[in-house]
Every structure is written in structure tokens, then in C-alpha cells.
Amino acid sequence: MASITRRAFASASAAAALTMGSGARAQTYPSRPIRWVLGFGAGGVGDLTARLVAPKLAEGLRGQPIVIENRPSAGGIVAAETVARSEPDGHTLLLVTTTTATAAAMYRTLPYDTMRDFTFIGQLAAFDHVIATASDGPYQDLRSLIAAAKARPNGLNLGSIGVGSAQHLSVELFKSIAGIEAAIVTYRSTPELINAISTGEVQAGFETLAPVLPQLGGRLRALAIPSAARFPGLPAVPTTAEAGLPGYLIRSWNGVCGPAGMAQPLVERLNQELTRVAALPEIRSRLLELGVETAAGTPAALRELMQEEIARYSRIVTDARIERL
Template structure:
């Protein structure tokens, strides 16, 4: 390569870096679209609407405008962000569903790792194993013992084929060494009713929508997390019930299109960490059955890679047909 060519390339590179730095310094100068892959009213939507104004405060008051684009696997929302300009004005609420979709679908219109800039994690969602309050099972050990005594006769419920909840049941069967029938429902209210009436002997769901029923129609058998959830200190972990290898937690965070200038990614990450540390945000999240969780961008990227591999293994072992 000639000296002129090298100098030209160096000048072009320096010019691009200067433009990126300038963009980062002036960011944001207009509203930011925050795209969610599910409808309004769910826990993920509530979290986004809780933290969006706080993030906005740290970004000079520029609003984060939430845009709900529900679809199977959150694919429509993720594709919209993957194809957007990497200028920081289009963000994605990335979730566990993004990882399960990568495991469940034979092909996606984007690469879950390469087509995104990972900004940072926002929260983790605890799951819960619940049974009818007036049912025969007082603890998880009792349910497992009954399933071993009557292979295939116990019904376990979840929602959404290929969802984290569904795959958590398949993992539970494997770790507990039991045979059971998995029944998938279209919605959480249907699942809760099936648990309460004994149509299924236990249900597996994220904690937030089940919490209001615990102590009423439902009994919490265990939470598959490393430690007890602070809002339900009376419910043991699955490790305490004899399954130390059974841990399932959902999570979410923020991604942007690949190629986002580092300065913008760093600023957004700082805002996530700042907001996650706010006591009022933490208290409200815990009321929803959610724990605040923040960290560096690499931690979210590593989590996504690990979760895709984990769910891919669950799908393969359970023999679930990919979509």
C-alpha cells in the first residue's frame, strides 16, 4: 500500500472518530424511541415506563418514547432496532425472550449478537413454582416425590410454547429426574386458574403476576433463584428444596443497533446504573417481583450468549420442535 493510501485511510478513520465524538457530545438532541417486543400493561412494559422518565432526566430532558410492537418471540421489535441507524435514537428492551427466540427459531431476520450494541442490564425477574393453596402439596419436595411415585401422572403448567416459562418446566423435569405432562396455556390468568382449581398440580411463571395470588388461591412452593426473594422471605429457594442446579431467572436490558458510537453507549449505560440505584425505583420494582440489576455492557452480552446456549440445550434435550 502506498504512503498516500495509508495517509488517506488514516485521515478517513480520524475523521470518522471525530464525527462519532461530536455525536456523542451532543447526544441526545431529540426524543429517543424505545421499542418493546410486547404489548402494554405487562411487567416489562411497566418497568420501561417506570424508568424512562428517570433516564430522560439524565439525558437533558429528552424523552424516551415507548413504542410497543408485540409479536412472537419479540422478533418484530428486535428486527426494527437491528435495521435502524446506530445513532442512539432507537433502542430495544432486550429480554429473556430474545434469547429463547434464538434457541427456538431455526432462522431469525437478524443475528442476536452481531446485530446489536449491548448497553446494559436493567432488571432480573424471579420465577415461582406455585400450587393450589388448598392442594395436597405443602412443599416442592412433596411434589417431586409424588411425580416420582406416579410417572407421567402429574401435570405441570406454563404459558407460551418456547417461552422461558415453558422451557423452565422442561429443565425442571430434567433436573428433578421426573416424568410429567406439560400443559401450556395461552395466558397467565388461564394458568393461574388452572393451578388454583387443580387442573395442573403446579405452575411455573414469572413471580410478578402470581404474587397477588400467593397467600390466597395459590401457595408458593419455591423460587428458582440463588437467594430468597426479599418480598417473599417465607418462600424457599429451589436449592433449599433439594435442587441446587435448578435456577431460572428472566431479565431485561437495553440494546441498540450494532455500530453505536462508544460514547453514546457509555452514557446510556451510566444512566441505567444511576436509575437502578434510586431507592424509589428499587422499591417499586420489588413490589412487582423484580430485582434491579445493572452492570457494564459486556456483562449483558455475555449473559445473552450464555442464555442462548442454555436454552438451546434445553430445547434439544426436551426434543422440542424448533419453529
């Protein structure tokens, strides 16, 4: 009994020492610049969000610079693997996005486990999608587009960017909920998609709102926003439920993760700073101009969101009989 008691005491002492050590490290964290890895190139909504947030985040982290590192690849896999294999000391972070969830749904195997190989820190932002058509095209609202598709099965082309992206899978979901048959045409980039919509190469395009926003009222017309509420910057554009298609909801999001095994005090510190920055009026207003809304939350909430999104997009892939990569 005495031996068991001594072992228990030793274990408790070791745990206490580890906790105190983690707390001490949190007090001196970060001790060098933080590397924030993004799985896509410069200029996109995620990149713009990270670059806007990084300086304000750095101010609360002992003034250490936050260096944005773009590592674009299909599904953001290269960036995610880079972070998953890094030391869990809080100096290497990942901008985790909807693409992280769609990659888990689309790829048979990944060089990491999305739910086990990362420490979830907190959500940063959420942004709407939009269904858009040519401003001089025949479709004045979503009902007329759906009616035309039903009248001519497989007679309409619907556009999105890359196969397996949230945008592409959102078109598959749209077809299923609307009960239509239509061809899906995918493009390598948003500018190519916008050109295809405006010229009538596709009758409607499905994209995140931010890069399309400058074209609305010019080359493009917004038919609906697939969100629960109207986008504040486009108060005249209805939600998909208001436009006659209840149940069709798609939003993209991003947040911050680190490698698995990060100490809890570091997670709490980073989450606290993300929450602080997300509440700054200048950050909120600037992001809103880009079609992005801040959406801070707990580490547990981000983990739950990821689980839900992987399950959701996996169902879309299965129901649409999309071949996994």
C-alpha cells in the same frame, strides 16, 4: 515508503476525525425523542419496568422524551427486527429480554442475527421465577410435589405460558433435573395459568414471580423460588436448593440494545444513564414491590449473558427433543 506513510497518516487522520465526530454527536445526543421498542403488550413486568425507568432515563438524556412502543409478537421477533433495521443513531432502542434468547434457541431462522445485528448497551433488571400450587392443594412443599410425580409417572400436569417461552423451557429443565415424567400444559396468558393452578387443572405452575406475587397467600402457595438466594419480599419461601432440588436455577432479565453499528460514545452515554437510574432508591424500591431487582452492568456483560442464555436454552430444547419452530 513515503506513499505508505502518507496513506497511513491519512487513515489515522480519518479515524481521528470519525472519533471526534462521534464524540461531538454524543454531546448533542439525543436530538429528538427516543423510541424504545418492546416485544410484548402493555402491563407485563418488562413493560412496567420500562415505563417506570423511562422518565428517569429521559432526565439524564437532555430531557428528550422516551416513547414506549409495544410491538407484541411471538418471541418478540417483530420488535427485534424493527430495531435491527433502524439507524444506529441511538434514537431507536430495544428492550432485550430472556425471550430474545429463547427465540434464538427455538426458531430455526430469524430475520436478524441475535449476536451480530444489535449493539449491546447494558442490563437493566433481573427477576425471579416461582413454582406455585393451589393454596388448598395437597402439596405443602416441593419435595411432596416431586415425590407425587415420581409415584405417578405422567400423572401430574405442570403449567406454564407459551410454548418456547423461558417459563415453558424452565418446566422442561425442572423435569430433567428432578427426574420425573409429567405433562406440560401451556396457556396463552398468565391469568389463564393462575386460574388453572388455583382450580387444580395443573398441579403446579411455573411463572415469573412478578405477576404471581399478588396471588400468593391467597389463591396460590409458593413452593420454591429457583434462584440462588431467597427473594427479599418472600423471606419464608425457600430456594429450590433449600427445597431439595439443587442445580435448578431460572431467572429472567431484561436490558437495552440498539441496532448494530452504534458509536461507542453513544453506547457509553446510555450505559452510564442506565447505571445511574438503576441505582436510584425510588426505582429500586418500586421495582422490588413488583418482584424485580435492578441489575445494571456493562455492554460486554450483557453480550456475554445473551450468549450464555442462548446456549443454555438451546441445550434444553435439544435435550427435551422439542421441535424447533
